[in-house]
Amino acid sequence: MKLGIIGSGKIVDELLSFIHELDDIQCIHISGTLRSQDKLKRLVQEHKFKHYSTNYDDLLNDHEVEVIYIAVPNHLHYEFAKKALEHHKHVIIEKPMTSNYQEAKELKDLAVKNQLFIFEAITNQYLSQYTYIKNHLHDLGDIKLVSLQFCQYSSRYDEFMKGHILPVFDYKKSGGALMDLQVYHIHFIVGLFGEPIDIQYYPHIEQHIDTSGVFILHYPHFQCICMAAKDKQTPSFNIIQGTKGSLCIESPVSLIQEVKLIKNDGTSDIIYAGHQHVMYEEWQSFIKICQNHDLKQCYKMLEQSLIVNRILTSARQKAGIIFPADHIL
Ligand SMILES: NC(=O)c1ccc[n+]([C@@H]2O[C@H](COP(=O)([O-])OP(=O)(O)OC[C@H]3O[C@@H](n4cnc5c(N)ncnc54)[C@H](OP(=O)(O)O)[C@@H]3O)[C@@H](O)[C@H]2O)c1
Incomplete structure (x- = not known):
């Protein structure tokens, strides 16, 4: 799985603290705000990302990135995920999936239409x-x-x-x-x-x-x-x-x-x-489901995310x- 990340806050620190223990995942690109440029530079060095950017479009247009992990404040999940799906990227969104049900349903329909993976990262x-x-x-x-x-x-x-x-x-x-x-x-x-x-x-x-x-x-x-x-x-x-x-x-x-x-x-x-x-275990599952092209399992999990939303x-x-x-x- 070739990973791009949007956001460089607390939850990204958590993911990066163990990502090296996972098989079959490569850190390709991390993107964030201009405010956090120093942190982005540090993360690129420490975790061997190939690129960093302070403009989300650069991440969306990085052809090597297959999956985008959305780790920004809740109200931005929908907009950032929608753009990722429109750029034919698979998506992992931090919980809660979106601000409301209407947004979650739209993302689901878009993912299904384009046969893309979309997961809500909900640990339990x-x-x-x-x-x-x-x-x-x-x-x-x-x-x-x-x-x-x-x-x-x-x-x-x-x-x-x-x-x-x-x-x-x-x-x-x-x-x-x-x-x-x-x-x-x-x-x-x-x-x-x-x-x-x-x-x-x-x-x-x-x-x-x-x-x-x-x-x-x-x-x-x-x-x-x-x-x-x-x-x-x-x-x-x-x-x-x-x-x-x-x-x-x-x-x-x-x-x-x-x-x-x-x-x-x-x-x-x-x-x-x-x-x-x-x-x-959730990241291990995301990788496995994507490797097996198991859209059925992904959409089953997604159905639950929609009910919760x-x-x-x-x-x-x-x-x-x-x-x-x-x-x-
Ligand atoms: N922290 C946890 O324990 C935890 C656990 C599970 C799930 N989550 C979920 O993870 C998500 C992020 O939480 P967090 O705790 O990591 O928050 P955080 O520490 O505040 O980090 C948010 C990140 O998003 C960036 N960001 C904000 N606006 C942006 C924009 N317009 N474009 C690009 N990047 C932007 C911030 O950059 P700046 O700092 O420069 O603004 C920061 O790097 C939330 O949805 C939360 O529910 C968090």
């Missing part, structure tokens, strides 16, 4: 620990309640309170706790149980954005309650409870570091994450959180 869907959970759901009997928590005080919240609003807290840039953290919960639940029959979001709003909130997904025979916060910190404790036992995860469901299966008969089983970076959009609208990008709805 590709983790072996998640597969373990899927395979052991039947051990729990009838599911009665799911409760998830991802409350992580953000260093960017301090800046926000001082009036310096960074993208993750900016409603104009499609930020907020729903888009940043609850997206992991919703993928986690939809991947296990499918689309809910109803949803409700109860946000805590400051300066037009949800800094925390409670999300409820209703299924015919049980409810899922998800708490997420960027304005306070608590240890994560996630549990899926059924008539015959429970599955417990004591880390945010973006990581799923450890899964404990506890049955009513007193037996238990425990699995731990491997030593790799949490993004390793529809849920996010509907929840925001019901809660009165409107982004500028929603004007097209």
Whole structure:
């Protein structure tokens, strides 16, 4: 896979910290803003990119690049992905896929029309620990309640309170706790149980954005309650409870570091994450799916991203959180 990257922030640092451990991927081109030129130069040196640019068109027109990884603030995902698809590049977009469902649907239609790969980079869907959970759901009997928590005080919240609003807290840039953290919960639940029959979001709003909130997904025979916060910190404790036992995860469901299966008969089983970076397995999957030209698998994952995006959009609208990008709805 010959990779181009747009963006040079925190998540790009994460990817580049382990990319050398992956087979069959070459760093070709990294593009960003003029503001970040010094960082781009450093990344080119350290990770042996062939080129860097401060103009996205240069990346789009680099014929060697096959796949573009979109790692810019949320409100830019749609525009940058659309241009990439129009230039016949495959696309990996950081989560959340787009600002709203309409944008996600347009990207999907464009990718399908041109038979291109498009992935939402959402870690938990590709983790072996998640597969373990899927395979052991039947051990729990009838599911009665799911409760998830991802409350992580953000260093960017301090800046926000001082009036310096960074993208993750900016409603104009499609930020907020729903888009940043609850997206992991919703993928986690939809991947296990499918689309809910109803949803409700109860946000805590400051300066037009949800800094925390409670999300409820209703299924015919049980409810899922998800708490997420960027304005306070608590240890994560996630549990899926059924008539015959429970599955417990004591880390945010973006990581799923450890899964404990506890049955009513007193037996238990425990699995731990491997030593790799949490993004390793998703990138390994992207490479494999592309190498096998497995568009069917890619579009299956994409279908879930669309369901999640529809849920996010509907929840925001019901809660009165409107982004500028929603004007097209
Ligand atoms: N950080 C995480 O742990 C994490 C985890 C999972 C997913 N993500 C997702 O990854 C994406 C990026 O997050 P991040 O944390 O890496 O943000 P970040 O640290 O703020 O980085 C954003 C990058 O985008 C660049 N950028 C902004 N506007 C641009 C433009 N018009 N053209 C080209 N580049 C532009 C920024 O350049 P300047 O700095 O020069 O503005 C910066 O390099 C978000 O969608 C987020 O949800 C982040």
